[in-house]
Amino acid sequence: METRQQAIDACLEMPGAYEDYPFDDTNYTCMRHGSNKKIFALIFEYNGHIWMNVKNDPAWGDFWRREFASIVPAYHMNKLHWSGIILDGTVDEDVIRRMITDSYDLTAPHMKKKYTEEF
Numbered sequence: 515m516e517t518r519q520q521a522i523d524a525c526l527e528m529p530g531a532y533e534d535y536p537f538d539d540t541n542y543t544c545m546r547h548g549s550n551k552k553i554f555a556l557i558f559e560y561n562g563h564i565w566m567n568v569k570n571d572p573a574w575g576d577f578w579r580r581e582f583a584s585i586v587p588a589y590h591m592n593k594l595h596w597s598g599i600i601l602d603g604t605v606d607e608d609v610i611r612r613m614i615t616d617s618y619d620l621t622a623p624h625m626k627k628k629y630t631e632e633f
Contacts, residue, residue: 515601515605515607515610516564516601516602516603517564517601518543518557518559518564520601521555521557521564521566521601521610522543522545522557524610524611524614525555525614525618526545528545528554528614528615530547530548530549531545531546531547531548531554531618532545532546532548533545534546541558541559542556542557542558543556543557543558544556545557547618547621547622547623549623550621550622552621552622552623553621554568554569554617554618554620554621555567555568555614555617555618556588556590556591560589563600563601564600564601565589565598565599565600565601566598566599566601566610566614567588567589567590567591567596567597567598567599568588568596568613568614568616568617569595569596569616569617569620569621570595570596570597570613570616570617570620571616571620572594572595574616575587575594575595575597578597578609578613579597582604582609583604584599584601584602584604584605585597585598585599585600585605585613586598586600597613599613
């Protein structure tokens with residue numbers, strides 16, 4: 515996976531996902547949940563490569579960053595909870611898809627627990 519369109523298409527495979535361009539700069543593609551509108555991926559060009567920022571569990575983010583030189587703390591995001599994937603062909607597509615799925619799950623709407631009292 516090396517192009518913006520490939521990254522967008524991978525994100526659109528998530529249920530209810532849609533593509534958005536909320537900024538004045540069309541370089542930034544936001545991939546959002548249809549239900550809660552939260553961003554689960556931010557795709558943009560930087561330093562001659564397409565980048566994709568995705569949310570991750572901090573422990574997984576640390577693991578991926580140690581495994582791949584092209585997975586780094588996310589540009590423009592909370593560095594603990596978001597990682598940037600530089601789409602330069604050095605990260606397996608399976609890893610990228612797993613990271614997209616994890617980000618999607620972490621930003622998905624949560625079911626509110628209904629508490630009932632029993633007498």
